[in-house]
Amino acid sequence: MRSLDDFATEKLASLEQAHLRRAMAETFREDGIWTERDGRRLLSFSCNDYLNLSQHPAVKTAAIAAIEEYGAGSGASRLVTGNHPLYAELEGRLAKLKETEAACVFGSGYLANAGIIPVLIGEDGLVLIDELSHACLWAGAQLSRGRVESFRHNDIGHLESLLKAHRGEHSRALIATDGVFSMDGDLAPLGELATLAQNYDAWLMSDDAHGLGVLGSGRGSSFVGNAHVDIPLQMGTLSKAIGGYGGYLCASQAVIELMHNRARTLIYSTGLPPAIVAAAIASLDVIESEIELPGKPIAKAKAFTRLTGLPEAQSQIVPVVLGDAETALNASRLLADEGFLVAAIRPPTVPEGTARLRLAFTAGHPDAEIERLAQVVRTRILLH
Numbered sequence: 001m002r003s004l005d006d007f008a009t010e011k012l013a014s015l016e017q018a019h020l021r022r023a024m025a026e027t028f029r030e031d032g033i034w035t036e037r038d039g040r041r042l043l044s045f046s047c048n049d050y051l052n053l054s055q056h057p058a059v060k061t062a063a064i065a066a067i068e069e070y071g072a073g074s075g076a077s078r079l080v081t082g083n084h085p086l087y088a089e090l091e092g093r094l095a096k097l098k099e100t101e102a103a104c105v106f107g108s109g110y111l112a113n114a115g116i117i118p119v120l121i122g123e124d125g126l127v128l129i130d131e132l133s134h135a136c137l138w139a140g141a142q143l144s145r146g147r148v149e150s151f152r153h154n155d156i157g158h159l160e161s162l163l164k165a166h167r168g169e170h171s172r173a174l175i176a177t178d179g180v181f182s183m184d185g186d187l188a189p190l191g192e193l194a195t196l197a198q199n200y201d202a203w204l205m206s207d208d209a210h211g212l213g214v215l216g217s218g219r220g221s222s223f224v225g226n227a228h229v230d231i232p233l234q235m236g237t238l239s240k241a242i243g244g245y246g247g248y249l250c251a252s253q254a255v256i257e258l259m260h261n262r263a264r265t266l267i268y269s270t271g272l273p274p275a276i277v278a279a280a281i282a283s284l285d286v287i288e289s290e291i292e293l294p295g296k297p298i299a300k301a302k303a304f305t306r307l308t309g310l311p312e313a314q315s316q317i318v319p320v321v322l323g324d325a326e327t328a329l330n331a332s333r334l335l336a337d338e339g340f341l342v343a344a345i346r347p348p349t350v351p352e353g354t355a356r357l358r359l360a361f362t363a364g365h366p367d368a369e370i371e372r373l374a375q376v377v378r379t380r381i382l383l384h
């Protein structure tokens with residue numbers, strides 16, 4: 001269709017002009033940290049494989065064994081015949097880790113968020129969402145068809161004013177936030193959010209995609225510090241520190257059974273391949289047995305912020321905000337010439353005017369390379 005291709009070509013040209021056109025680069029991941037791109041070997045600071053478990057021998061072995069036993073695919077959605085025996089084991093492990101009655105594994109983190117919120121909130125409901133929450137948390141909020149109001153990033157006062165103004169107009173309300181913010185690396189004030197949620201009878205939902213396996217001895221952002229924050233809806237992904245694929249919700253038995261009955265992204269999508277469920281179980285084994293592993297990515301991030309003079313890292317994710325998209329792209333190219341893969345993050349993934357480098361530290365990054373990276377970032381990017 002001529003009009004169709006014209007439409008696509010014009011859109012691409014306008015993205016190009018704004019330095020916002022994106023392209024996929026073929027990337028060969030050698031191990032958890034080294035990659036090959038365009039014939040160059042680069043140390044990656046852009047993988048979310050925070051514990052390098054995607055390449056762990058025990059995890060790979062578990063996945064291969066599951067293929068041998070159960071086959072490559074699951075054959076149908078979980079409510080039909082796709083609920084292979086490994087699911088119950090993984091869900092039991094997740095619920096135990098998060099101290100909830102039950103858990104439900106979804107096809108991905110995106111599918112989890114897109115499915116969960118519409119089950120709980122309908123047209124007459126209210127969703128209050130941190131403005132910097134992940135795109136798929138926003139997608140879930142919008143799919144609910146309820147009233148969606150965003151509160152300023154981590155601003156408890158603003159959230160309370162919204163609750164005061166609007167809570168009474170709706171039968172049900174949900175507060176949604178990332179636990180660790182994916183592009184900023186800072187943490188949500190979960191304790192204060194939980195208190196507010198309690199006071200206004202709103203249901204708190206945290207997206208802990210970047211917390212599981214790393215924060216709180218691997219148990220996630222609600223386990224940081226001494227007091228465990230009680231959050232009724234704890235969502236996360238198996239695609240980052242767990243090193244595989246899939247999403248989950250940990251909640252009460254009643255909520256989980258309601259998901260089985262109502263979550264459209266669970267009901268109308270095929271179950272995960274057995275291998276990926278087995279891999280997640282094996283990753284949890286590694287995290288629970290190597291107790292020093294979860295703390296390593298944050299220790300590396302802190303070493304980097306100390307060396308560069310950036311504000312101290314709160315998680316394994318460190319943003320270097322540079323402003324416009326072109327500056328961020330140039331910085332990313334400069335780092336590639338130095339042997340580092342650091343993706344530039346541009347709008348609409350981050351707000352206009354805050355294009356940045358996003359560095360993700362992992363357990364296996366060599367300290368000497370972190371020092372060299374810090375030197376390049378400090379002298380050739382920050383001082384320019």
Ligand SMILES: *Cc1c(COP(=O)(O)O)cnc(C)c1O
Nearest residue numbers: 108109110134182209237239246
């Ligand atoms: C990556 C991410 C997701 C999506 O998880 P997938 O399993 O990759 O679909 C959800 N929320 C946050 C905060 C994320 O960073």
